Amino acid sequence: MLRFRYRARLRAVPRTLLWRIFLMVAVLMLASVIVWSAIFSYFDRANRARQTAQTVVSIVNLTRTALLNSDPALRKDLLLDLATLEGIRVYPAESSDRITPQDDSLLMRSITEEVRYQLGASTRFAAAWEGLPGFWVSFRIAGERPGESSEFWVQLPADRLLRPHALEWLGWTAVALCLAMLGASKIVSRLNRPLKTLAEAARSVGRGQFPPHLSENGPTELADLARAFNQMSNDLQQLDADRALILAGVSHDLRTPLARLRLGVEMCGADPTDVDAMVSDIEDMDRIIGQFLEFSKGDGSGDLEPVDLGALAEELSALYARRGHPLSIEHTTTEAFALARPQALRRAVVNL
Numbered sequence: 001m002l003r004f005r006y007r008a009r010l011r012a013v014p015r016t017l018l019w020r021i022f023l024m025v026a027v028l029m030l031a032s033v034i035v036w037s038a039i040f041s042y043f044d045r046a047n048r049a050r051q052t053a054q055t056v057v058s059i060v061n062l063t064r065t066a067l068l069n070s071d072p073a074l075r076k077d078l079l080l081d082l083a084t085l086e087g088i089r090v091y092p093a094e095s096s097d098r099i100t101p102q103d104d105s106l107l108m109r110s111i112t113e114e115v116r117y118q119l120g121a122s123t124r125f126a127a128a129w130e131g132l133p134g135f136w137v138s139f140r141i142a143g144e145r146p147g148e149s150s151e152f153w154v155q156l157p158a159d160r161l162l163r164p165h166a167l168e169w170l171g172w173t174a175v176a177l178c179l180a181m182l183g184a185s186k187i188v189s190r191l192n193r194p195l196k197t198l199a200e201a202a203r204s205v206g207r208g209q210f211p212p213h214l215s216e217n218g219p220t221e222l223a224d225l226a227r228a229f230n231q232m233s234n235d236l237q238q239l240d241a242d243r244a245l246i247l248a249g250v251s252h253d254l255r256t257p258l259a260r261l262r263l264g265v266e267m268c269g270a271d272p273t274d275v276d277a278m279v280s281d282i283e284d285m286d287r288i289i290g291q292f293l294e295f296s297k298g299d300g301s302g303d304l305e306p307v308d309l310g311a312l313a314e315e316l317s318a319l320y321a322r323r324g325h326p327l328s329i330e331h332t333t334t335e336a337f338a339l340a341r342p343q344a345l346r347r348a349v350v351n352l
Helices: 002-012 017-069 074-084 106-119 165-206 220-268 273-298 309-322 342-351
Strands: 089-092 124-130 131-141 149-156 305-308 339-340
Touching: 002 131, 017 074, 017 131, 017 149, 017 165, 074 089, 106 131, 124 149, 165 220, 220 273, 273 342, 305 309, 305 342, 309 342, 339 342
Parallel strands: none
Antiparallel strands: 089 149, 124 131, 131 149, 305 339
């Protein structure tokens, strides 16, 4: 079952070189971006936490100082200006306040530890106060009597303090991935064109044809492959030419003794029936030699011609009758023709 699923997944994977390189580049780019982001976040966390904590401490100290030094009659206007202009809201803390704690991430723990170190261990943090989301920090203002203090909540704009890297780098990641895919497309296209040409040339060789000379330019590996293919094609052409030359020479040289043999048979004074049989065999051999000559001149297949099957049967019947093997021929009223190569069809029937 597992093997079947594995094979099914393999079939689903694109088999072309273009798509395989696309997928490989995409996976490598995504993996490199994820690893790079993780490394950057790890080494940048301490710096971000320190800067964010310093910003929080500065805002809280400035807010506390403004409240302490402002005229009590103008504090309401001061708080309104802070909320309107800076997005900073200050509310008195109560024991019945409904708060939502901050997330327990490494960055947030580093920020809270740094802020508590500067503002005091009693500093509290919240992600929401009375249903209002934000970055909430508590601070205390000393009262008129010794030991007395009032606690307040200050809301800071979370988007100004915590800027996630994922959204910032998402666009750059998409751009880098598109550029990588475009580069992969260019690389694969340069590889695909000569490979397609080579595949078509190999098919031509398989059909018995000789393709034109392939270009030996480009990358070293492709140039070596094209050079080897051209050498193979040249060797096959030379081998075919040598074979044709040998067949032509042998076929031509055999006809001279056959002609002398036929002349000797006709002048030997033997029984006419035996002479006809031997002459028929010599003619068959001459036709076979002629076919070899045709093969040496071209592809050896010859042209298709309409062949009278009845006449061919009569000829073969007379041939075997002279050899002492009479054949019975059943004649039909209609003529039978076949589009074939005469000598090849004749040899096939004789072999049967």
